[in-house]
Amino acid sequence: xxxxxxxxxxxxxxxxxxxxxxxxxxxxxxxxxxxxxxxxxxxxxxxxxxxxxxxxxxxxxxxxxxxxxxxxxxxxxxxxxxxxxxxxxxxxxxxxxxxxxxxxxxxxxxxxxxxxxxxxxxxxxxxxxxxxxxxxxxxxxxxxxxxxxxxxxxxxxxxxxxxxxxxxxxxxxxxxxxxxxxxxxxxxxxxxxxxxxxxxxxxxxxxxxxxxxxxxxxxxxxxxxxxxxxxxxxxxxxxxxxxxxxxxxxxxxxxxxxxxxxxxxxxxxxxxxxxxxxxxxxxxxxxxxxxxxxxxxxxxxxxxxxxxxxxxxxxxxxxxxxxxxxxxxxxxxxxxxxxxxxxxxxxxxxxxxxx
Numbered sequence: 001x002x003x004x005x006x007x008x009x010x011x012x013x014x015x016x017x018x019x020x021x022x023x024x025x026x027x028x029x030x031x032x033x034x035x036x037x038x039x040x041x042x043x044x045x046x047x048x049x050x051x052x053x054x055x056x057x058x059x060x061x062x063x064x065x066x067x068x069x070x071x072x073x074x075x076x077x078x079x080x081x082x083x084x085x086x087x088x089x090x091x092x093x094x095x096x097x098x099x100x101x102x103x104x105x106x107x108x109x110x111x112x113x114x115x116x117x118x119x120x121x122x123x124x125x126x127x128x129x130x131x132x133x134x135x136x137x138x139x140x141x142x143x144x145x146x147x148x149x150x151x152x153x154x155x156x157x158x159x160x161x162x163x164x165x166x167x168x169x170x171x172x173x174x175x176x177x178x179x180x181x182x183x184x185x186x187x188x189x190x191x192x193x194x195x196x197x198x199x200x201x202x203x204x205x206x207x208x209x210x211x212x213x214x215x216x217x218x219x220x221x222x223x224x225x226x227x228x229x230x231x232x233x234x235x236x237x238x239x240x241x242x243x244x245x246x247x248x249x250x251x252x253x254x255x256x257x258x259x260x261x262x263x264x265x266x267x268x269x270x271x272x273x274x275x276x277x278x279x280x281x282x283x284x285x286x287x288x289x290x291x292x293x294x295x296x297x298x299x300x301x302x303x304x305x306x307x308x309x310x311x312x313x314x315x316x317x318x319x320x321x322x323x324x325x326x327x328x329x330x331x332x333x334x335x336x337x338x339x340x341x342x343x344x345x346x347x348x349x350x351x352x353x354x355x
Contacts, residue, residue: 039224043217043288050346052345052348053209054349071169078166080165080166081130084128085113086123089164091110091164092162093159118147129164130164136159151260174186209343210339214339242254293330
C-alpha cells in the first residue's frame with residue numbers, strides 16, 4: 001500500500017496564516033499551562049507524549065499474497081466446466097435493483113470470487129455455480145457498505161452465469177523470475193516481496209502513530225478562535241470529498257448523500273471541526289518550533305513521493321499536485337515526524353488487519 005498524496009488536496013492555507021477580519025470565537029478558555037499561545041490556540045505540551053507503535057507481524061500468508069499480486073501481471077485465464085470456486089473469474093449477465101429501480105444492468109459482468117466487490121455474501125452465492133445457472137436472490141446491505149447507493153438497502157439480483165475462468169499463474173522458476181523481473185532468482189524475488197510487505201507495514205504503523213500523537217495534542221489543547229475564511233475552507237474540503245460520491249452515484253445533492261449515509265448536520269459539523277482544528281494545531285506547532293522546510297528537504301521530499309507514487313518525471317509530478325501543495329504536505333510531514341521523534345513510544349507486536 002503506497003502512501004498517497006490525497007492530503008495535498010486539502011484546502012489551502014494549511015500552514016499559512018490565512019486571515020479574515022471575521023473571527024469566530026469558540027468560547028474556550030486558554031490553558032494555564034500552555035507551552036505556546038497565539039490568538040487562535042492555547043497549545044498543550046506536544047513532547048514526551050506516550051503512545052504505542054504497532055510492530056505488525058509479517059506472516060507467510062501476507063508474503064504469499066504479495067507474491068500472488070506481483071505474478072498477476074503474467075496470469076492467464078482459462079474457461080472451465082467445473083463449479084466455481086474462490087479465485088475464479090465468474091462472468092454473468094447481471095441485473096441489480098433497489099425498490100424495483102435498476103441500479104446495475106450489464107452483460108458478461110466480471111466478478112472475481114473472493115474480492116467481495118458486492119460483499120462476501122454475494123460471493124458465497126456465486127461459489128459452486130456452473131455455466132448456464134440462473135440465480136435470483138436478495139441481499140440486505142449495512143449502512144456502511146462501500147457503495148453508498150446500496151448502503152442500507154435491500155438489493156435484488158438476477159444473474160445468468162455465462163462463463164467461469166480459472167486463474168493460471170506462471171511457474172515462478174528461477175529462469176522465469178530472471179527473464180521477467182528485476183530479480184535474479186526466485187529466492188531473491190521472495191525476499192523482495194517480504195521486504196515490500198515489511199515496508200508497507202512500517203509505513204502504515206508510522207502513519208497511525210503520527211495521527212495518534214497529533215490527536216493527543218488536539219484533544220489536550222484549547223482552540224480559542226478561527227476565521228470565517230478558515231471555517232469555510234474546512235467545510236469546502238469536506239464537501240469536495242463527498243461530492244465525488246455524489247457525482248459517482250448520481251445523487252441529486254449533498255443532502256441526499258448525507259441522508260443515505262445516515263449523517264446528521266451535527267456529524268458533518270464534527271468533520272468540519274476536525275479538519276479545521278487539525279490545521280490550527282499543525283500551524284501552532286510549526287510556529288512554536290520555528291520549523292522551516294529547507295531546499296534540500298523539499299527536493300528529498302519530492303524524490304520520496306515520486307518513488308512512492310510511481311512518477312518518473314518531476315515536472316509531471318508537480319503538474320499533478322502543484323509546488324505549493326507539495327510544500328504543505330512536506331511541512332505537515334515535518335511536524336508529524338517531530339512529534340514522533342520527541343515522544344515516549346513503546347513498540348508492541350500486533351496482527352495486521354487488511355481493510
